[in-house]
Amino acid sequence: MYKLETIISLAKRRGFVFQSSEIYGGLNGCWDFGPLGVELLLNIKEAWWKAMTYRDDIEGIDASILMHPRTWDASGHTKQFSDPMIDNKTSKSRHRADNLIEEHIEKLRKKNKNDEADKIQIKLDSVKENSDYYDIITEHEIKDPISGSMDWTEVRNFNLMFKTFVGPIEDSSSIVYLRPESAQGIFVNFKNVMETGRQKPPFGIAQIGKAFRNEINTKNFLFRTREFEQMEMQYFVKPGSEKDWFEYWKEQRWNWYLSLGMKPEKMKWKNHEKLAHYANMAVDIEFEFPFGFGEIEGIHSRTDFDLKSHQEFSGKKMEYVDTVNQDRYIPYVIETSGGVSRGLMAFLCNAYEEEQVSDEKGGSETRVVMRFNKKLAPVTAAVFPLVNKDGMPELAHKIYKDLQKNFKSQYDVSGAIGRRYRRQDEIGTPYCVTVDGTSLEDGTVTIRERDSMQQIRISIDKIKNYIQDGIE
Numbered sequence: 001m002y003k004l005e006t007i008i009s010l011a012k013r014r015g016f017v018f019q020s021s022e023i024y025g026g027l028n029g030c031w032d033f034g035p036l037g038v039e040l041l042l043n044i045k046e047a048w049w050k051a052m053t054y055r056d057d058i059e060g061i062d063a064s065i066l067m068h069p070r071t072w073d074a075s076g077h078t079k080q081f082s083d084p085m086i087d088n089k090t091s092k093s094r095h096r097a098d099n100l101i102e103e104h105i106e107k108l109r110k111k112n113k114n115d116e117a118d119k120i121q122i123k124l125d126s127v128k129e130n131s132d133y134y135d136i137i138t139e140h141e142i143k144d145p146i147s148g149s150m151d152w153t154e155v156r157n158f159n160l161m162f163k164t165f166v167g168p169i170e171d172s173s174s175i176v177y178l179r180p181e182s183a184q185g186i187f188v189n190f191k192n193v194m195e196t197g198r199q200k201p202p203f204g205i206a207q208i209g210k211a212f213r214n215e216i217n218t219k220n221f222l223f224r225t226r227e228f229e230q231m232e233m234q235y236f237v238k239p240g241s242e243k244d245w246f247e248y249w250k251e252q253r254w255n256w257y258l259s260l261g262m263k264p265e266k267m268k269w270k271n272h273e274k275l276a277h278y279a280n281m282a283v284d285i286e287f288e289f290p291f292g293f294g295e296i297e298g299i300h301s302r303t304d305f306d307l308k309s310h311q312e313f314s315g316k317k318m319e320y321v322d323t324v325n326q327d328r329y330i331p332y333v334i335e336t337s338g339g340v341s342r343g344l345m346a347f348l349c350n351a352y353e354e355e356q357v358s359d360e361k362g363g364s365e366t367r368v369v370m371r372f373n374k375k376l377a378p379v380t381a382a383v384f385p386l387v388n389k390d391g392m393p394e395l396a397h398k399i400y401k402d403l404q405k406n407f408k409s410q411y412d413v414s415g416a417i418g419r420r421y422r423r424q425d426e427i428g429t430p431y432c433v434t435v436d437g438t439s440l441e442d443g444t445v446t447i448r449e450r451d452s453m454q455q456i457r458i459s460i461d462k463i464k465n466y467i468q469d470g471i472e
């Protein structure tokens, strides 16, 4: 297994991901997507949007990031959206108490002290209140990783929502929050969408949008960031049918990742033992990152918690009225919630491969190849003239301009042809088109396929259809 640093370095070198405001030293927990990163991001979102909304029973929306502050009282975020935090007085560093303990357990396991690690794990799993974290940290003499001291404060809750103000006056009446999940924009629009979309349960509302969390510990590249994007869908169902729909959506979401080339051996399910305040069933799809398995998407059965709570806080009915069967109810909700940037990181890790291939001089060299699903690849086609003379660049450039109308394409004239193939392999371009001497004589080119490295010769007027068929 390669290291996360290898992926981060490729991502930076080839323009997938940069540190946010890098020239000022960066901003912790924030990242910028470069020219290739933004293409990959858009391709992931497009694949999700098509899978989730190009069907009869799901409508899309795009709600605003700033919402009425009562939204977050109703959803429970004002009171409950917090992490247990502990400060070290010597280093003035702040940690998530549960993470600090988990890291200590990991260290013990690396030293083969499994009995002690198991003991602490059992205590961690049965934590009920903040003082339990404090007791574990002090009893097991867990030290601050920065100062090595045990000069700890008590464990307190730290709300993860970013606060800001609307209008010119910064007082308590003007506080608003950057949304910590996109889901609430869907719940508050439940009635609007059901009525204008002429839908009735079972039906869903899907949304892709930014969310913000003031995470205490941001780490592992794009895995835990303070600004990120979510792809969420709430599926409104008749109470009592939620179990079946939960199973249905588990299968749909798992298969979506497979359909985009995620390796099944790198995915697994994780059942939630401890359920969030709103859920009666919950599972995560996990992916094996270089640092271990981590959640990429959650599928939650949220009961009628959110709609009921919004009904109570807003005074507006959140029911579905079935006039045919004389029935009325607040629907139950099955939620599918995936992170776009976390998903992008999983697709990057999933695609990365190194292999030994023969080089142009008959020796061997390492080929780095991003085996993205062809639909997701940030660049679909690259066009090269074999040599930079004899009319080849002119013809190659014309083919490139034609392909660019349909596919994200690149034109490359610099360096030996083998180097140009390697550059495209490293960003996962599925097709490389080369114009050579024969092209000028008979109007054919070679197309090289990324994974097999096989080349075929086809006529110029067939290139577009060949590539289109390959990415479908």
Ligand code: GAP
Pocket (backbone or CB within 6 Å): 180, 181, 182, 183, 213, 215, 222, 223, 224, 225, 226, 227, 228, 230, 232, 295, 296, 297, 298, 335, 337, 338, 339, 340, 341, 342, 343
């Ligand atoms: N509406 C439910 C909800 O937000 P969640 O498990 O907190 O549930 C859903 O988040 C998904 O959002 C996660 O599976 C993950 O992919 C992504 N996500 C959550 N927090 C994140 C963070 N700090 N950085 C990047 N992605 C995050």
